[in-house]
Every structure is written in structure tokens, then in C-alpha cells.
Amino acid sequence: MSGNDMHIDGEEGDPSEMLDADEAAEEITTDPDVPMDSDPEDDDTQEISLENDSIAHFDRHTDSLFCITSHPLDTSIIATGAGDDTAYVFSSATPSPLLPTSYESNPEPGRKSLEAIAELKGHSDSVNAIAFTLPHGEFLCTAGLDGRLRAYTIPPPQSLSHQQCKFLTEVQEVEEINWVAPSPNPAYPNSIALGASDGSVWVYTIEGSDPASALQPLQAYYLHNASCTAGAWSPDGKLLATVSEEGSLYVWDPFGEAAASGITSQSSGQAIVGLTGDDQRFAVEGGLYSVAIAPTGAFVAVGGAEGNIRIIGLPRLFSGAPSNENATKSQKGGGAKNKAGGAKHTGATESSSGQAGQILASLQAQTDGVETLAFSKPPLTLLAAGSVDGSIALFDTAHRFAVRRLIREAHEEYAVVKVEFVSPSPSAGNNSNTSGAGGWLLTSCGMDGIVRRWDTRGGTAANGQGLVKEWRGHRGDGEGGGVMGFVQSENDGRGRIVTAGDDGVSLVFDTGEA
Numbered sequence: 001m002s003g004n005d006m007h008i009d010g011e012e013g014d015p016s017e018m019l020d021a022d023e024a025a026e027e028i029t030t031d032p033d034v035p036m037d038s039d040p041e042d043d044d045t046q047e048i049s050l051e052n053d054s055i056a057h058f059d060r061h062t063d064s065l066f067c068i069t070s071h072p073l074d075t076s077i078i079a080t081g082a083g084d085d086t087a088y089v090f091s092s093a094t095p096s097p098l099l100p101t102s103y104e105s106n107p108e109p110g111r112k113s114l115e116a117i118a119e120l121k122g123h124s125d126s127v128n129a130i131a132f133t134l135p136h137g138e139f140l141c142t143a144g145l146d147g148r149l150r151a152y153t154i155p156p157p158q159s160l161s162h163q164q165c166k167f168l169t170e171v172q173e174v175e176e177i178n179w180v181a182p183s184p185n186p187a188y189p190n191s192i193a194l195g196a197s198d199g200s201v202w203v204y205t206i207e208g209s210d211p212a213s214a215l216q217p218l219q220a221y222y223l224h225n226a227s228c229t230a231g232a233w234s235p236d237g238k239l240l241a242t243v244s245e246e247g248s249l250y251v252w253d254p255f256g257e258a259a260a261s262g263i264t265s266q267s268s269g270q271a272i273v274g275l276t277g278d279d280q281r282f283a284v285e286g287g288l289y290s291v292a293i294a295p296t297g298a299f300v301a302v303g304g305a306e307g308n309i310r311i312i313g314l315p316r317l318f319s320g321a322p323s324n325e326n327a328t329k330s331q332k333g334g335g336a337k338n339k340a341g342g343a344k345h346t347g348a349t350e351s352s353s354g355q356a357g358q359i360l361a362s363l364q365a366q367t368d369g370v371e372t373l374a375f376s377k378p379p380l381t382l383l384a385a386g387s388v389d390g391s392i393a394l395f396d397t398a399h400r401f402a403v404r405r406l407i408r409e410a411h412e413e414y415a416v417v418k419v420e421f422v423s424p425s426p427s428a429g430n431n432s433n434t435s436g437a438g439g440w441l442l443t444s445c446g447m448d449g450i451v452r453r454w455d456t457r458g459g460t461a462a463n464g465q466g467l468v469k470e471w472r473g474h475r476g477d478g479e480g481g482g483v484m485g486f487v488q489s490e491n492d493g494r495g496r497i498v499t500a501g502d503d504g505v506s507l508v509f510d511t512g513e514a
Helices: 003-009 040-044 324-330 459-466
Strands: 056-058 065-070 077-082 087-091 116-120 127-132 139-144 148-153 166-172 177-182 191-196 201-206 215-221 228-233 240-244 249-252 271-275 288-293 299-304 308-313 316-319 349-352 359-364 370-375 382-387 392-396 402-407 410-413 416-421 441-446 451-455 467-471 483-491 494-501 506-513
Touching: 065 483, 065 494, 077 127, 077 139, 087 139, 116 148, 127 177, 139 177, 148 177, 166 215, 177 228, 191 228, 201 240, 201 249, 215 249, 240 288, 240 299, 249 299, 271 308, 299 370, 308 370, 382 416, 382 441, 392 441, 402 459, 410 441, 410 451, 416 483, 441 483, 451 459, 459 467, 467 506
Parallel strands: 065 127, 228 288, 288 370, 370 416
Antiparallel strands: 056 506, 065 077, 077 087, 087 116, 127 139, 139 148, 148 166, 177 191, 191 201, 201 215, 228 240, 240 249, 249 271, 288 299, 299 308, 308 359, 316 349, 370 382, 382 392, 392 402, 416 441, 441 451, 451 467, 483 494, 494 506
């Protein structure tokens, strides 16, 4: 019988069993000032004060944002993918003045999130890669850790609405997709490449006329022996360079233009340039994780573990303008996997093998993995490298890749996630206060939750490592609050940066005068 039952029965206890007051071993007193549920460890709790420089935000995602892209014709149209298995399309054009309500300890009515134009579901795992096709952004592709590549039709930006963003089709050839990259080749519009966890590389072209066959495979490559970690197109979209965790680099000829101009493949008719760890001059123990091709197309840079960077020469392809008839035919030549000339050749192409496949330089200015690489636009000749050790290195490609500047604590001890030069703005003229005259401004983001912009010129601009401005608003500190990526634009003398936050929020920053 329970104690409560005994009390309810009303039975009186034996007085001899009762304690006298002086027999009590301890008297327990209560402190009316201490809450009953208080815990002494709570005394260490700190109130976090967030600084927020954003002018707008989008917070419809319920998990970390992993990827972000902007429309090629209207950079205010943004698409994001996240760990909630969902992608969103929204416009960043509407400003708002206050911090997101969810960030406040005592929420008060604040600014509202930007409205979603489209909510894109269908993935069963995180959406970790996303891209609009080129040149007009007719399609949006989302890729996930479920191995699915999904394509959506996107109307022109001026008429974009939720009802018009329609699912077109999907393919699933691999277990996980790591990245996607649209081809800028004007002769092959709406073509896109992807790299997978099994090391395979795929190139598709998209046609919206028949949903049943809208995603047509042009090529599939299988030379990487580990996860394909990154890929980049040449500026003209003719060549595709990819790297992997086992430290290999391959340069592919997806549209057959190199083969048509007489450049022979080095490995089973697939790659026109191929290097692996078997070549000790190229070997990077720990793998390769970033790749970028120079604006001239003359060489490719790959970055990997322990700050290692390799510079490899590429063949040069020179072509005339293709005829409209041939360009149209080339779009329908898909389905030719593992063939050097899988798509029809367009236009007259000349080539120069030059230093193709040769190791031009081996660089190591940083101490940890190089996660991101970016080249400046001509006439500047800079290569920027962002590292897990928090540093940014600037190399001069015109002077034997000498280190121009090493910003050791660009993002303190937190990893640098992305670096990208600001595109030159034609409206900038020769105004030295603008970013357009040469595009010498470099934007970076990191796991500290901060976006920074740097002046990469020498002289007085190097004082203070060239830091021009920074923007805060994400939680930061490396614990679920870093910036996983960004897009930037400079229009009509002003610029904006839109971020993808590990805290599940996308922030819009006004950069002021461009």
C-alpha cells in the first residue's frame, strides 16, 4: 500500500514512532529568492548579442542552407537548397530594416521574411547543389544527397511566379551528387555537369519539349577512383575540369571540340588531360577539393590538403562562330556516353597543345586544405585561394605565381568557404572608388559567419591586409552559424550580396556604392 493510500485512509500513527523536535538531524530552509527549477550551472549562461547588417532575410528553410545561385538575367532572383530536402526561389529585391524575429531573445514584431516565389520539393535528402542553366536561366537544376538531379522550367524573370515554376523531370544515376555546374558554351545552351560520390562525372543537356526525355545525357566519365569533389568549366564552356578525393585531375572534352581540332585524349579516349597521385610531382596526399580555370583558358589550378596548389597547362581551343543550323543540331546529339565526340562539332576550331598537361607550378602558402579558388578578370592576373586554416592567399599568375599577399587570419581561425572576385562593372569607368575598373575587389565568406571584402591592389591598399568592409548577421563562431556560400552582383553603381547560412537563414546585404 502506498504512502498516499495510508494518508487517505486517515489512520493515526503510533505516537512513539514520531520524532521530537530536538531529535531532528537537519532542518531544511528554503530561499524564496531562488526559483525551484534553478540550476547552479545556469550561472555560466551568456547572453549573445548579434550584430546584423542585412537589409532583408529569407528564413523559410528549416535546416542549414548548403547552396545558393542567382538567375543569369536578373541577379535579384535567388535559389537556395538546404538540409530540409527543399529548394526555394525568392526575390532579394525587397529591403527590410530589422533583425529576423527568430534571432531575438524576447521576440517583438520585426521585419517579415522575404516571400517565396516557389517551394520545390521532391528530394528525399539534403539539396546540396543548385544552378540555373545558361545563358538565359530557362531551367533550374537541383541536386541532392539522394542522387537525384531534378529540373524545373523557369519563365523569364519579369513574369516569374509560383505557378510558372514547374517540375520538368528527374534522373538518378548515382547515390549522391556533390556539385553541379552549368556550361557557358553558347553553342550548347542548357547543358549542365555534375560530380558524384562514386567519382563519376556526368554532362546533361535539357530540352523542355518532352518531359519524358528532357534530361539527355551527353557524356558520363568514370576515371576518378574516389568522390568527385569539384568541377569547373573553361570560360568558353568547351572544356570541363574535375578533381577528386584520391588526388586526381581530369580535363574532359564533353562536346568533342578538342577532338575535332586534332587534340588527342590521354586516357582511353576520355580525358584530354589527366594527372593522378602516381606522378609524385603532382601528388597531394589527402586529396583535391577545389578547381578553377584561368580566364584565358591557358591553365587550371587545383587545390587540396595542407595548402597544396598545382597549376597545370591546358590546350588552347580557338573557334569561329557556329552556324545556327549546326548549333541546333548539336543540342539533339545527346546520349553518346564515353565518346570524345559525343555531341556534334560546331564551327571551325583551331587548337594549340602548347603546355597541355604540364605542371607549371607547385604552390604551398597555407597550412590546411584549400577549399576554394578564384581568378580575377583581366587585366588583373591574380589567383585567390581560401583555406580551412582561415587564410586567403593571393598569387600573381603573370610573375611565376609569386605570393602577392597572404592574409593569415582573413576569417580568424575559421575555415574560408568561398572566395570570388567582383565582376568588373562597365558603368564604373575609371573611378578609383568603384569596383568596376578591373574588378580588384575580392569577396570572401567563412565559418565565422562573416562576409568580408578585400582590396587586392598593392601599395597603400595592402595596409590592414586590404580589408574594405565586412557584413555580419549570421550566428557564426563555427557552431551552426557559418556562411556556406554567397552570390554577389554590382548593378547601376550599387551592389548586393546574398548569403546561404548554416543557421538556416539567407541574408541580403547592400554593399553600397559598387
